[in-house]
Amino acid sequence: MSVVSSVLVPYTSYLRVYEPLAAFAEPERGHWTRYARRAELPTAQDELRRSLADLVATPPVGVPVHESGDAFVAVLDGVVCVCPWRTRLRGWLALEELDGMFPAKVLDVVLPAVVRGQAAADHQRWQRRHPDARPWIRTTVWQVPVRWFVLFDDEEREYRPADEAGEDGPVLRYRTPMVEARRRLARALRTLRENVPEGPLTEGLVDVGRWLEEFHPRSLVELDYGGLVHALSPELLAGDRSAADVAEGLTALRDGDGEGAAEAYARLAERWRAVRDRQFTN
Numbered sequence: 386m387s388v389v390s391s392v393l394v395p396y397t398s399y400l401r402v403y404e405p406l407a408a409f410a411e412p413e414r415g416h417w418t419r420y421a422r423r424a425e426l427p428t429a430q431d432e433l434r435r436s437l438a439d440l441v442a443t444p445p446v447g448v449p450v451h452e453s454g455d456a457f458v459a460v461l462d463g464v465v466c467v468c469p470w471r472t473r474l475r476g477w478l479a480l481e482e483l484d485g486m487f488p489a490k491v492l493d494v495v496l497p498a499v500v501r502g503q504a505a506a507d508h509q510r511w512q513r514r515h516p517d518a519r520p521w522i523r524t525t526v527w528q529v530p531v532r533w534f535v536l537f538d539d540e541e542r543e544y545r546p547a548d549e550a551g552e553d554g555p556v557l558r559y560r561t562p563m564v565e566a567r568r569r570l571a572r573a574l575r576t577l578r579e580n581v582p583e584g585p586l587t588e589g590l591v592d593v594g595r596w597l598e599e600f601h602p603r604s605l606v607e608l609d610y611g612g613l614v615h616a617l618s619p620e621l622l623a624g625d626r627s628a629a630d631v632a633e634g635l636t637a638l639r640d641g642d643g644e645g646a647a648e649a650y651a652r653l654a655e656r657w658r659a660v661r662d663r664q665f666t667n
Contacts, residue, residue, distance in 0.1 A: 396616045396663075399429065399609040400523040400533050400593075402563070403459045403466035408601035417467045421458045429457070429611055432470055448476035461562060461605040468521045468607075475520045519599050527616075527661045531631060531653065532589040533608050535573045536566040539629035546619055557610040557622055563597065566606040570594050573635055580638045616663050627653055 406414055406421070432455070457468040537559035545556040570590055577587050597606070614622060630653045637645035 396612045397433075397524050397526050398529045398533075398611045398613050399607075401457065401468045401607045401609065402521050402597070402600045403457065403461070403468040403605040403607065404521070404601045405461075405464050405466050405603050408604070409467075416454065417456060417469075418465075420454075420456060421465050421467060426458055427455055429609065432472070433612070448473055459560070459605055459607070461603070464603065466605050470522070471520050474518055475522060475524075519596065521600075523596070524611075527613070527663070528657050529608065529610065529613070529627065530589065531586060532593055534628045534631040535590060535635070536569055536593070536606055537561050537608060537628045538565075538569075539626055539632065542626070542628060544623060546623070555614045555619070555622060557614055557625065559608045559628060561606050563600060563602055563604040563606055567594070567597055570597070576635050576639050613660065616660060621656075625656065627656065630656075 406418055409417055452473040453470040455470045457470075459466050459468070538561065541559045541561050543556065543558050543560070547555045570593065574587065574590050574594070577590070581587075610622075617625070630649045634646045634649035634653070637643070637649060
């Protein structure tokens with residue numbers, strides 16, 4: 386996940402877990418219960434705008450001084466579920482990835498070394514008090530990782546074009562119960578291990594699986610194209626069936642149809658290669 390990069394470039398996608406209120410101990414459960422009753426709740430764009438505000442400060446604030454008390458709220462089978470932003474924790478985790486993402490001179494301009502060093506020290510102290518902490522949100526920029534699509538079915542796809550979605554623009558997302566996400570991931574891992582050598586996709590699925598195991602079994606899992614919708618035309622968004630392509634490729638592998646699996650993967654790879662290429666034309 387790369388929260389800091391998602392602030393620098395708004396073309397970010399998200400994998401989120403919404404947990405039922407029962408998953409939280411008091412007093413946090415009470416906080417989220419009251420929070421979920423609010424008449425107006427912030428959107429993903431609101432979260433992004435607040436992060437941008439931190440980065441334009443002088444000096445820039447790489448990690449918020451205080452943890453956010455905000456969350457996304459959803460309802461699954463009549464049960465209220467929340468996805469805490471945990472922007473401070475996610476900021477620390479993102480800082481750990483920055484060295485490999487930007488040249489040193491660029492990184493020093495974006496976040497001076499003294500700011501990064503202070504943030505790292507703060508994280509170490511905080512981690513000693515919260516050794517089991519984990520984020521409810523993962524992010525990436527200019528793509529949706531293939532491993533995320535494994536968790537969803539094409540029928541769970543929700544697309545609302547800009548003229549239906551409101552001021553924040555079009556929406557493309559998938560939502561599924563945790564039990565379904567875990568079942569699909571386990572089946573995909575079995576298929577890959579039986580048919581192809583161990584590789585990045587298998588390793589990525591193992592990582593996602595370990596993360597999902599941290600959450601309540603009655604949680605909701607969401608894949609949100611987020612800011613990526615602003616990098617794609619309405620025609621491309623409407624025709625994007627990436628989860629279906631992934632499912633088709635895995636089914637072909639299970640059936641011993643290597644050609645069919647290759648065709649499904651080629652469609653997926655070409656679609657996302659075209660998206661990633663856009664970052665070099667802006």
